[in-house]
Amino acid sequence: MTTLPSPDRRNLYLFPAALASLLFIGSLRIVLDDLKNSRSVFRPPSGGYQALRLIRPPIHVSNEEIIEKGCDIFKGRWVWDNESHPLYTEESCPLLVKQVTCQRNGRPDSSYQNWKWQPDECNLPRFNALKLLEILRDKRLMFVGDSVQRSMFDSMVCLVQSVIPEGKKSLQKVPPRKIFRAEEYNASIEFYWAPFLVESISDHATNHTVLKRLVRLDSISNHTKQWEGVDILVYESYVWWMYKPKINATYGNLENIHEYDVTTAYRTAMETWAKWIETNINSQDQKVFFMTMSPTHLWNWEWKTGDGGNCFGESQPIQQRAYWGTGSNLDIMGIVKDVLGRLRVNVRLLNITQLSEYRKDGHTSVYGERKGKLLTKEQRLDPKTYADCIHWCLPGVPDTWNEILYAVLLQDYRKF
Numbered sequence: 079m080t081t082l083p084s085p086d087r088r089n090l091y092l093f094p095a096a097l098a099s100l101l102f103i104g105s106l107r108i109v110l111d112d113l114k115n116s117r118s119v120f121r122p123p124s125g126g127y128q129a130l131r132l133i134r135p136p137i138h139v140s141n142e143e144i145i146e147k148g149c150d151i152f153k154g155r156w157v158w159d160n161e162s163h164p165l166y167t168e169e170s171c172p173l174l175v176k177q178v179t180c181q182r183n184g185r186p187d188s189s190y191q192n193w194k195w196q197p198d199e200c201n202l203p204r205f206n207a208l209k210l211l212e213i214l215r216d217k218r219l220m221f222v223g224d225s226v227q228r229s230m231f232d233s234m235v236c237l238v239q240s241v242i243p244e245g246k247k248s249l250q251k252v253p254p255r256k257i258f259r260a261e262e263y264n265a266s267i268e269f270y271w272a273p274f275l276v277e278s279i280s281d282h283a284t285n286h287t288v289l290k291r292l293v294r295l296d297s298i299s300n301h302t303k304q305w306e307g308v309d310i311l312v313y314e315s316y317v318w319w320m321y322k323p324k325i326n327a328t329y330g331n332l333e334n335i336h337e338y339d340v341t342t343a344y345r346t347a348m349e350t351w352a353k354w355i356e357t358n359i360n361s362q363d364q365k366v367f368f369m370t371m372s373p374t375h376l377w378n379w380e381w382k383t384g385d386g387g388n389c390f391g392e393s394q395p396i397q398q399r400a401y402w403g404t405g406s407n408l409d410i411m412g413i414v415k416d417v418l419g420r421l422r423v424n425v426r427l428l429n430i431t432q433l434s435e436y437r438k439d440g441h442t443s444v445y446g447e448r449k450g451k452l453l454t455k456e457q458r459l460d461p462k463t464y465a466d467c468i469h470w471c472l473p474g475v476p477d478t479w480n481e482i483l484y485a486v487l488l489q490d491y492r493k494f
């Protein structure tokens with residue numbers, strides 16, 4: 079059995095005060111997008127997919143695209159590959175929000191875009207947008223979670239949108255959802271805002287803050303109404319739980335508010351979610367994935383002789399094998415493992431934590447936004463206060479999460 083190096087737990091919950099506003103802003107994005115742009119970015123759907131649907135090429139998985147049984151795709155290393163990566167650019171994806179376009183926002187280095195994830199024992203298939211759209215034909219793919227999960231949605235849209243002609247694609251905001259449609263495939267890629275998965279006072283897509291959190295550990299039906307019948311669901315929930323070691327929550331009576339240990343609350347919420355999954359998911363027709371936590375890189379003493387800094391100024395991945403920092407909570411990981419392990423419905427785990435742990439270079443740092451605005455020159459000069467070491471630049475690390483999701487979905491079409 080391999081054990082992970084035990085992280086120093088001193089700081090597990092003590093995110094800098096700046097975190098609160100980052101989350102606030104992250105979620106505010108959806109609002110700002112809305113205000114600026116309540117109509118779709120592309121021309122409205124023009125219909126006419128009916129005829130095209132008749133031609134339905136089978137999805138072929140070539141030998142190079144097969145992932146051998148027993149290969150752990152989450153175990154590997156980052157290799158330099160500026161030929162194949164990035165898979166798109168800031169310019170080629172006009173849908174990218176300012177929050178993540180680090181180059182345009184003045185980031186001086188760009189090598190964080192050129193790393194490819196290389197599993198130790200096999201290769202990932204090359205991402206193929208047309209094949210993915212074929213997989214999604216007549217289907218809905220929905221990402222559910224917080225602003226980190228939203229970047230996975232943004233990444234997926236960027237990965238596919240360039241192969242779809244103008245007028246045949248659209249992006250709509252229907253809070254708490256964002257919906258990208260590929261008309262000719264009758265396919266949609268969606269994002270659903272639910273930072274705790276269960277209900278909370280942070281569920282409003284526009285008006286909430288991490289400073290005031292109240293989670294309803296046993297209620298989820300407000301959300302699940304909109305998850306019903308979705309073909310492929312990809313869940314994630316982590317960073318909103320981690321602001322303090324305790325969290326205010328209710329179980330049962332709404333008047334009965336208690337402070338719970340975050341781990342207890344997280345487990346209870348996961349069990350509420352699991353119960354819904356068990357009774358509502360039909361494994362024949364629906365696929366469910368769970369993303370493990372996206373790590374943060376808030377203290378540079380974890381990977382070098384630190385100077386009290388964070389991810390700011392980091393331009394290379396961590397090379398040390400099995401590196402594990404304090405930004406990934408092992409207790410939460412254990413709970414996820416436990417709850418998923420007991421499910422009778424097949425929920426596949428996308429264990430992206432370790433591979434993302436290496437990527438201290440991938441965060442937006444001071445090249446993102448704060449309160450809907452790019453950082454000022456003065457703020458950029460104070461990265462200890464203002465660097466965002468939670469969210470990721472795009473193109474970047476979330477693209478790899480999607481390459482992995484694609485690889486797994488593609489394997490389902492293998493002929494045995």
Ligand SMILES: *[C@@H]1O[C@H](CO)[C@@H](O)[C@H](O)[C@H]1NC(C)=O
Nearest residue numbers: 158159160161162188189192
């Ligand atoms: C790719 O990386 C190699 C090695 O670092 C470098 O010599 C080359 O100029 C790079 N190519 C491009 C297109 O950036």
Ligand SMILES: *[C@@H]1O[C@H](CO)[C@@H](O)[C@H](O)[C@H]1NC(C)=O
Nearest residue numbers: 131215216217218264265266
């Ligand atoms: C289009 O996709 C939806 C699912 O997203 C499905 O319910 C519907 O039947 C599809 N329409 C056609 C004409 O196949």
Ligand SMILES: *[C@@H]1O[C@H](CO)[C@@H](O)[C@H](O)[C@H]1NC(C)=O
Nearest residue numbers: 277278279281282294297300
């Ligand atoms: C759930 O939905 C009901 C009815 O729409 C609403 O009254 C209630 O406040 C919602 N609960 C939460 C936690 O948002």
Ligand SMILES: *[C@@H]1O[C@H](CO)[C@@H](O)[C@H](O)[C@H]1NC(C)=O
Nearest residue numbers: 279280282284285286287290
């Ligand atoms: C936001 O929510 C708070 C508390 O729920 C409420 O007092 C306030 O009026 C809301 N603000 C807006 C702009 O809706």
Ligand SMILES: *[C@@H]1O[C@H](CO)[C@@H](O)[C@H](O)[C@H]1NC(C)=O
Nearest residue numbers: 289291322323324325326337
């Ligand atoms: C829980 O709510 C109370 C009352 O609003 C507040 O004083 C306390 O700080 C909250 N606890 C946490 C962990 O946020």
Ligand SMILES: *[C@@H]1O[C@H](CO)[C@@H](O)[C@H](O)[C@H]1NC(C)=O
Nearest residue numbers: 082370411414415427429432
């Ligand atoms: C994810 O992978 C890490 C090692 O990379 C492992 O310690 C952890 O238990 C895995 N998580 C789950 C839920 O299996």
